[in-house]
Amino acid sequence: MKVLVINAGSSSLKYQVYDMTDESVLAKGLVERIGMDSSILTHKPTGKEEVTEVSEILEHTTAIRKVLDKLVHAEHGVLSSIEEIQAVGHRVVHGGEFFNGSALVTDEVKAKIRQLIDLAPLHNPAAIMGINAAEANMPGVPQVVVFDTAFHQTMPESAYLYAIPRVLYNKYKVRRYGAHGTSHYYVSQIAAEFLERPIEDLKIITCHVGNGGSLTAIQNGVSVDTSMGMTPLEGLMMGTRSGDLDPAIVPYVMNKEDLTLNEVNSMLNKHSGLLAISGISSDMREITEGMENGDPNSTLAFNMYEYRLRKYIGSYAAAMNGVDVIVFTAGVGENSVVLRQRVLEQLTYLGVELDEELNKIRSGEPRRISTANSKVEVLIIPTNEELVIARDTNRIVEESK
Numbered sequence: 001m002k003v004l005v006i007n008a009g010s011s012s013l014k015y016q017v018y019d020m021t022d023e024s025v026l027a028k029g030l031v032e033r034i035g036m037d038s039s040i041l042t043h044k045p046t047g048k049e050e051v052t053e054v055s056e057i058l059e060h061t062t063a064i065r066k067v068l069d070k071l072v073h074a075e076h077g078v079l080s081s082i083e084e085i086q087a088v089g090h091r092v093v094h095g096g097e098f099f100n101g102s103a104l105v106t107d108e109v110k111a112k113i114r115q116l117i118d119l120a121p122l123h124n125p126a127a128i129m130g131i132n133a134a135e136a137n138m139p140g141v142p143q144v145v146v147f148d149t150a151f152h153q154t155m156p157e158s159a160y161l162y163a164i165p166r167v168l169y170n171k172y173k174v175r176r177y178g179a180h181g182t183s184h185y186y187v188s189q190i191a192a193e194f195l196e197r198p199i200e201d202l203k204i205i206t207c208h209v210g211n212g213g214s215l216t217a218i219q220n221g222v223s224v225d226t227s228m229g230m231t232p233l234e235g236l237m238m239g240t241r242s243g244d245l246d247p248a249i250v251p252y253v254m255n256k257e258d259l260t261l262n263e264v265n266s267m268l269n270k271h272s273g274l275l276a277i278s279g280i281s282s283d284m285r286e287i288t289e290g291m292e293n294g295d296p297n298s299t300l301a302f303n304m305y306e307y308r309l310r311k312y313i314g315s316y317a318a319a320m321n322g323v324d325v326i327v328f329t330a331g332v333g334e335n336s337v338v339l340r341q342r343v344l345e346q347l348t349y350l351g352v353e354l355d356e357e358l359n360k361i362r363s364g365e366p367r368r369i370s371t372a373n374s375k376v377e378v379l380i381i382p383t384n385e386e387l388v389i390a391r392d393t394n395r396i397v398e399e400s401k
């Protein structure tokens with residue numbers, strides 16, 4: 001089966017085409033600036049040259065049509081006809097309490113995703129646009145939705161409830177949902193495979209640190225706690241997000257600065273984190289460069305980021321009464337030698353022993369960076385959320401036949 005994987009944002013759309021017979025990627029690409037005057041389509045067919053096209057793409061239906069045109073293009077294409085695509089898989093950020101796994105798209109499923117717009121106002125509307133656009137372009141082709149929150153639905157009440165009046169949960173489902181679930185699930189599975197141990201025997205802490213970041217405590221193969229909350233703002237310090245803070249700061253600052261709800265939301269989501277503290281960038285590469293050049297604000301930003309990450313690892317070791325495996329993944333986790341070193345050299349109390357040479361190797365493959373004596377296995381595992389979406393889509397469509 002050939003599967004088209006779609007990750008729709010409000011003004012962007014990422015795609016990959018998988019041949020599930022060998023899980024190979026036939027093509028991938030990105031449409032940016034949808035709804036703006038010069039939209040950019042970047043198409044990367046495997047084994048052929050990358051193409052970039054600038055045009056006016058006003059909405060997602062046109063974006064998908066242009067992508068499909070490229071997929072069957074005489075020169076840049078990878079398919080002989082669109083009918084070869086037998087299923088479409090969509091990434092959806094919020095599945096609330098409705099979904100603890102992936103689902104075949106039906107009117108009822110779409111209605112539930114719509115109901116959750118309140119909890120993910122930036123993300124779920126884009127997912128709906130992506131689903132509708134795929135349906136319009138490929139009528140009759142089954143579609144599957146894969147949720148960022150689904151993996152965390154196993155968290156116990158004691159981990160997912162906030163200590164606020166219960167009525168807020170009962171009425172509005174205010175609780176922790178987490179995010180990056182597809183990634184945490186994938187890297188924990190690969191970790192167990194890599195170590196040739198049953199996942200049920202392992203206490204795993206997965207650190208997905210990229211632009212956004214979250215940690216998950218995984219026991220018996222399921223998520224028992226995760227650092228993101230009702231929204232992806234809670235938890236670690238991130239590129240532009242504050243992560244944890246005293247909630248009393250919000251009304252205090254709103255009052256002092258006469259801020260609206262939207263303004264304070266934007267401050268915490270878009271103008272905080274590494275960007276706010278460094279004053280230069282939300283990008284960890286630039287922060288690291290600043291630190292190496294002696295810039296005090298970049299150094300402080302790095303130190304805060306590292307400190308908070310390390311504290312979360314400690315708290316999840318406490319949550320599970322120990323840890324067997326720590327996994328680093330995503331942009332920062334896979335690439336930042338210095339961040340991993342700084343975090344891990346302060347975890348000796350857990351029995352972590354880092355092999356500094358192994359930590360410096362770049363391979364793009366799962367690998368161990370702890371020593372043979374380390375009580376905790378420390379692994380780097382490149383994440384692959386698209387592959388999980390393609391696999392779930394393939395499985396669910398096959399099961400529905």
Ligand code: ADP
Nearest residue numbers: 209210211212282283284285330331332335336
């Ligand atoms: P997203 O959360 O948007 O999916 P990624 O997982 O791609 O993001 O991570 C992006 C982050 O990874 C950026 O902050 C970038 O600076 C960081 N990153 C990429 N390469 C490196 C590197 N060599 N050293 C440090 N950080 C890096």
